[in-house]
Amino acid sequence: MTDLLSLSSRIIDEGVDEGPVNRITQELSVLSDHWSIVESFSHVVSLKTEEGLVCFDTSLRQTAEAVIGSIRSWSTDPFHALIYTHGHVDHVGGAALFINEAQERGDPRPRVVGHENVSERFDRYRLTSGYNLTVNGRQFGGLRGMMEGVRLGGAQSFLPADTPAPDLSFRDRTRMGVGGIEIELRHARGETDDHLWAWIPATRTICAGDFFIWNFPNAGNPQKAQRYPAEWAVALREMAAMGAELFIPAHGLPIAGAERIARVLNDVAGALESLVRQTLERMNAGEPLDQILTGVELAPELLERPYMRPLYDEPEFVVRNIWRLYGGWYDGNPAHLKPAPESRLAREVCALAGGAAALVKRAEELAEAEEWRLACHLIELAAQAVPDDRAVHGVRADLYARRRQSETSLMAKGIYGYASRTSRAIASDRD
Numbered sequence: 001m002t003d004l005l006s007l008s009s010r011i012i013d014e015g016v017d018e019g020p021v022n023r024i025t026q027e028l029s030v031l032s033d034h035w036s037i038v039e040s041f042s043h044v045v046s047l048k049t050e051e052g053l054v055c056f057d058t059s060l061r062q063t064a065e066a067v068i069g070s071i072r073s074w075s076t077d078p079f080h081a082l083i084y085t086h087g088h089v090d091h092v093g094g095a096a097l098f099i100n101e102a103q104e105r106g107d108p109r110p111r112v113v114g115h116e117n118v119s120e121r122f123d124r125y126r127l128t129s130g131y132n133l134t135v136n137g138r139q140f141g142g143l144r145g146m147m148e149g150v151r152l153g154g155a156q157s158f159l160p161a162d163t164p165a166p167d168l169s170f171r172d173r174t175r176m177g178v179g180g181i182e183i184e185l186r187h188a189r190g191e192t193d194d195h196l197w198a199w200i201p202a203t204r205t206i207c208a209g210d211f212f213i214w215n216f217p218n219a220g221n222p223q224k225a226q227r228y229p230a231e232w233a234v235a236l237r238e239m240a241a242m243g244a245e246l247f248i249p250a251h252g253l254p255i256a257g258a259e260r261i262a263r264v265l266n267d268v269a270g271a272l273e274s275l276v277r278q279t280l281e282r283m284n285a286g287e288p289l290d291q292i293l294t295g296v297e298l299a300p301e302l303l304e305r306p307y308m309r310p311l312y313d314e315p316e317f318v319v320r321n322i323w324r325l326y327g328g329w330y331d332g333n334p335a336h337l338k339p340a341p342e343s344r345l346a347r348e349v350c351a352l353a354g355g356a357a358a359l360v361k362r363a364e365e366l367a368e369a370e371e372w373r374l375a376c377h378l379i380e381l382a383a384q385a386v387p388d389d390r391a392v393h394g395v396r397a398d399l400y401a402r403r404r405q406s407e408t409s410l411m412a413k414g415i416y417g418y419a420s421r422t423s424r425a426i427a428s429d430r431d
């Protein structure tokens with residue numbers, strides 16, 4: 001077995017913690033005679049056939065050149081096809097560079113293959129480019145340069161403007177034969193509505209895209225479009241039943257062995273199913289969102305498995321997405337239906353408390369007791385009541401920096417880190 005596969009086996013079987021499993025090295029590892037992977041953001045997984053290379057995903061615009069260089073150390077065959085597992089920028093952003101490389105070498109243009117909803121996603125990205133740039137600046141605040149959008153001649157855009165839409169798309173399932181190797185593409189909604197996973201019977205391999213990411217599934221992302229936890233679980237169960245011997249996700253390590261692959265997929269499916277079941281039961285019983293958020297639970301030992309840790313997304317956010325998917329935006333609190341502007345409410349509460357300083361003092365006490373949720377409410381009220389007060393923003397900056405430390409998920413850390421930086425800038429502004 002290759003290094004990556006024996007590493008993933010050890011981590012899954014023995015629970016050993018050998019450092020990060022999601023690596024962005026741009027290095028290629030050979031997985032078998034047919035398969036290689038370049039660990040990047042996202043990975044690029046290549047299948048060698050007699051008609052050329054079939055690549056699953058193309059990484060980011062910023063990393064694609066290095067990725068292509070690594071693939072070329074393994075094979076100089078032309079790129080026959082680029083298959084988008086879904087339309088997220090870290091999977092499609094590098095595609096134009098693969099196509100340019102083919103052109104420079106005088107190879108035929110690689111075919112681009114993806115689900116039929118990929119084009120609609122690209123349209124949406126063009127409509128919401130500024131929003132998505134802002135969101136990724138918050139979400140990936142620590143990964144400078146990686147997710148910052150691309151400037152190609154004109155304005156900065158979230159999706160590189162020359163990203164090709166699929167030439168070949170499908171709705172539910174399709175098959176393609178390349179160099180005598182059959183590739184079966186199956187659509188399922190999960191992280192996105194344009195996701196596919198691939199089954200290659202000849203090598204008993206699954207390319208899973210982001211259905212499995214070596215973290216708690218990204219099914220709740222607070223700043224992004226709808227995710228589909230129930231359908232995600234169905235897809236994972238379907239993959240688990242295939243008897244695959246090699247499983248290659250687009251983030252994290254590849255996994256070998258049918259039993260091991262089925263075990264991890266069924267584990268993740270079970271966690272998602274439990275969140276959906278609990279949330280729907282409570283929705284059907286008429287509970288408001290607030291009560292559901294505090295009531296739904298997963299067994300803590302599930303979240304300790306090395307491929308289910310809430311380091312990227314987290315269950316609480318998934319519950320909110322389940323509510324959003326099956327319900328309306330009204331959360332059950334009538335004051336939230338047509339609320340006062342937040343600053344008006346903040347000034348009222350501030351006046352009742354005897355001034356912003358009282359709120360700040362209590363926020364600091366609560367932070368000392370690690371009552372982060374309450375502490376943040378109070379510091380927000382103070383900052384909204386006196387938005388130009390540097391001292392208040394100084395406390396707010398410290399409080400969110402500490403809360404960031406106390407959180408596990410990148411999504412929570414990103415948002416709290418952004419809040420902290422915003423207040424730090426106001427607090428240190430000298431005029």
Ligand SMILES: [Zn+2]
Pocket residue numbers: 042088090091210250251
């Ligand atoms: Zn991804």
